[in-house]
Amino acid sequence: MYNRDFIMEELFEDEEGLTEKQKKIIIAAIESFSEKGYAATSTSEIAKKAGVAEGTIFRHYKTKKDLLVSIVAPMIAKFIAPFVIKDLYKVLDQQFERFEDFLKAMIENRAEFLKNNLPMFKIFIQEIPFHPELKALFKEHIVNKVYERFSELIKHYQDRGQIIELPAYSIVRLVVSSIFGYLFGRYLLFPEADWDDEAEIERTIDFIMHGLKPKN
Template sequence: MSEENLLDAIIAQAKLSKKQTTKQRKIVETAVKLFAEKGYANTSTSEIAKFAQVAEGTIFRHYGTKDNLLLSVILPFIKDAMPTMAESVFSGIMTQNTACFEDFLRALIKNRLLFIKENKEIFQVVVKELLYNDELRKELQPYFFENIMQRISKVITMFKERGELIDVSSDTLLNMIFNVVGSYFVSRFVLQLAYSDMDEEAEVENLVRFIMDGIRKPSQGM
């Protein structure tokens, strides 16, 4: 995924959509612009209705809630753009002098940390919906598995074959890494739990060290 703001990319895609009525396109474009300018939490459906020149009831009739309105534009965007964005991320990381798996892991965490910081409110809405919406999880799972998980699994397998990682299945290592990193992002950006006074760079290094201590293959001399 690129490091640009997702809302800008979503606006561009929404303008090209032929699946919505003129009124729906106006609502979507207005909503996303307001989200980008004021923040998702600070934008009300009444403001969206005012600037889109529609009744607030029209928004509720088409989308039900503000979360559903945002998801209605995020989900098509994720499905259409995920392959290209994933390719951009992984090709960028794997060309940054990635000499070992630790380098890859550190670059991946930093890349996604920056991305989530720039798109925090979208991340919060999507994660919240994924936690409670079984249908949404099933809908997005194939896209996520094919474009993200499989790519990371291939990288893990490559470094396993080089003798860097412990001799367990790549899927097991992937689940271990995903659980730790995913929990870190959710606790920081969704639950917004208080962290220590250490800076972001130190947080990332601690996270990388914690993971690598569990999956790094011990030296033969140890």
């Protein structure tokens, strides 16, 4: 279960001008969009969960779409991006002897991050494909900042002969899609299943390395 108080503390640190009612609306929106999705959530439901009148929402946010973009989108820049990049760089900046070791550290790192931030992750997965504003922010604050560092790391292991000579963007796509597939199934599709996480991580790594190891 995510730490609601921690989210509130991080989101509103150094933030001025927000009332307690606005903070309640934000948390209610996070929880409602995560549980039901943007399209299936009404502003009246958000208001009820927040303990405010529906009119209070519209005094601050003109429409439900404005609520999504004005509250959820800034979280990418203010909350998600710094944690994703800082947390992921802990892995990217370490010196791992083998590419397999790097993959394992990255999967474990991302799994821990998702467990602690599952509601936001669910919102982004559900809504980013349908809202260009969120997609642009995600690309600007996360994708572009991580890709260059990731590409350098791939070149490092290619120079050591551990992975095949493919364009960096192809390797990033193959690696990320495999890791994301495991995390998506583990934490969103089938979280109630009897998972052997250690074994599943090893299978994911074996699958990736089977395609990326140079042919002798």
